[in-house]
Amino acid sequence: MPVKQKSKSFLLSSFLISTAFFSQAHNVSEGYVKPDDPLVVQHLEQWQDLKFGLFMHWGTYSQWGIVESWSLCPEDESWTQRKPEHGASYYDYVKNYENLQTTFNPTRFNPQKWADAAKKAGMKYVVFTTKHHDGFTMFDTKESDYKITSSKTPFSKNPKADVTKEIFSTFRKEGFKIGAYFSKPDWHSENYWWPYFPPKDRNVNYDPKKYPERWDSFKKFTFNQLNEITSSYGKIDILWLDGGWVRPFHSIDPAVEWQRTIKVEQDIDMDKIGTMARKNQPGIIIVDRTVPGKWENYVTPEQAVPEHALSIPWESCITMGDSFSYVPDDNYKSSQKIIETLIKIISGGGNYLMNIAPGPDGDYDAVVYDRLKEISGWMEKNQSAVFATRSIAPYHEENFYYTRSKDGKTVNVFHISEKAEYKAPENLAFTVPENFKPNTVQILGLPSKIQWKHSGNTIEIKMPRDRSALQYATVIQMKK
Numbered sequence: 504m505p506v507k508q509k510s511k512s513f514l515l516s517s518f519l520i521s522t523a524f525f526s527q528a529h530n531v532s533e534g535y536v537k538p539d540d541p542l543v544v545q546h547l548e549q550w551q552d553l554k555f556g557l558f559m560h561w562g563t564y565s566q567w568g569i570v571e572s573w574s575l576c577p578e579d580e581s582w583t584q585r586k587p588e589h590g591a592s593y594y595d596y597v598k599n600y601e602n603l604q605t606t607f608n609p610t611r612f613n614p615q616k617w618a619d620a621a622k623k624a625g626m627k628y629v630v631f632t633t634k635h636h637d638g639f640t641m642f643d644t645k646e647s648d649y650k651i652t653s654s655k656t657p658f659s660k661n662p663k664a665d666v667t668k669e670i671f672s673t674f675r676k677e678g679f680k681i682g683a684y685f686s687k688p689d690w691h692s693e694n695y696w697w698p699y700f701p702p703k704d705r706n707v708n709y710d711p712k713k714y715p716e717r718w719d720s721f722k723k724f725t726f727n728q729l730n731e732i733t734s735s736y737g738k739i740d741i742l743w744l745d746g747g748w749v750r751p752f753h754s755i756d757p758a759v760e761w762q763r764t765i766k767v768e769q770d771i772d773m774d775k776i777g778t779m780a781r782k783n784q785p786g787i788i789i790v791d792r793t794v795p796g797k798w799e800n801y802v803t804p805e806q807a808v809p810e811h812a813l814s815i816p817w818e819s820c821i822t823m824g825d826s827f828s829y830v831p832d833d834n835y836k837s838s839q840k841i842i843e844t845l846i847k848i849i850s851g852g853g854n855y856l857m858n859i860a861p862g863p864d865g866d867y868d869a870v871v872y873d874r875l876k877e878i879s880g881w882m883e884k885n886q887s888a889v890f891a892t893r894s895i896a897p898y899h900e901e902n903f904y905y906t907r908s909k910d911g912k913t914v915n916v917f918h919i920s921e922k923a924e925y926k927a928p929e930n931l932a933f934t935v936p937e938n939f940k941p942n943t944v945q946i947l948g949l950p951s952k953i954q955w956k957h958s959g960n961t962i963e964i965k966m967p968r969d970r971s972a973l974q975y976a977t978v979i980q981m982k983k
């Protein structure tokens with residue numbers, strides 16, 4: 504029997520939530536089921552060492568600079584709005600949107616450039632949108648012609664046309680773990696949005712119970728595509744399944760607003776999919792996100808950092824700009840903000856999956872490379888406090904955040920300021936974790952010895968005069 508774990512309350516801090524719809528403001532750790540496959544347990548443990556991953560939303564939608572697939576969804580929300588110049592009626596819009604396939608030609612696509620920059624910045628895994636809700640596959644599926652390798656897509660002539668293959672093999676070669684994002688809903692499939700009826704919202708547009716054969720065809724189609732991804736693209740470490748409204752009806756959480764829109768059974772047979780995926784990829788981590796149970800091996804708060812440490816495996820996905828997919832002149836977060844976010848996440852025991860959106864030309868904006876370079880400078884000095892660490896009480900206190908080595912012999916304390924520019928103070932005083940008696944205390948990135956005093960449960964540090972090397976944060980490393 505799988506062990507059911509319940510953990511502490513989950514509160515989303517509002518500072519990071521830019522778009523309310525992205526948030527899943529509920530207790531994400533409720534109903535977590537610890538996997539019983541020892542290989543999955545082992546992979547999750549290793550995955551928790553990685554801390555920093557790269558998320559990429561890329562598709563034909565990048566050409567219009569819109570919110571991924573969402574403008575196809577006939578819900579009237581800020582993120583589903585359609586620009587009039589893209590079509591006078593909803594149906595014109597859909598036609599024009601799907602025609603984006605015929606102009607998608609990202610000739611500057613060079614995953615080696617991405618992998619090099621991400622690797623230097625300390626990123627250790629990548630999750631790539633093989634298919635978003637619009638149904639356009641960024642891999643060479645046999646199930647549909649709405650794909651990057653179709654002769655309708657100009658990029659299909661390029662030797663790197665199967666971009667999923669290229670991204671996965673390049674990043675894998677650079678030592679990254681590989682994650683496939685895949686949307687369970689498919690707004691292009693006639694077995695999800697049956698053209699007989701108009702689509703009403705994000706959900707399937709017919710009742711699968713009334714038309715079981717149609718739903719069965721959709722299940723087969725989804726199964727086959729996931730079989731392709733897990734059998735023809737080399738070693739895959741994570742299957743990241745989005746579109747949580749495709750779920751068994753009984754699993755709906757009425758406390759979550761968007762889940763209340765689900766009116767019909769949309770059971771995709773995750774047992775069958777998961778078993779197939781694990782046969783193709785022994786021990787693969789599966790994230791059937793927002794569907795608590797056997798197939799949600801870790802939880803995925805979005806655009807938010809939990810206020811408290813969680814005792815289950817978790818990952819926050821947060822955009823580097825404001826948007827998951829490419830928009831021209833996006834508002835990229837500063838390196839300082841990114842590093843502060845990383846510190847907050849790892850002190851709570853989580854991983855940070857930072858999304859960077861490639862443009863329609865096949866490259867990132869120049870500013871992205873500047874940020875990644877700045878982050879790599881910080882990582883070079885401070886990585887020993889970041890990777891392969893675990894959380895430790897008191898997790899965080901005021902501006903201090905804690906991690907520990909897995910053997911418990913090292914405790915790292917990060918001091919951040921959340922001001923526009925970090926200035927290391929002259930003195931620092933912070934609580935020492937219970938029962939931890941350090942023999943050495945060092946500031947990472949500073950060559951000089953520092954003066955420190957341990958009294959009661961507090962350590963006081965007199966910082967050296969020259970603290971100019973301490974950018975973004977001060978990282979204190981204490982060893983037993």
Ligand code: GLC
Nearest residue numbers: 525560571572745805820827
């Ligand atoms: C949100 C968006 C979706 C995106 C996902 C990534 O749920 O709706 O488009 O793929 O975030 O986490």
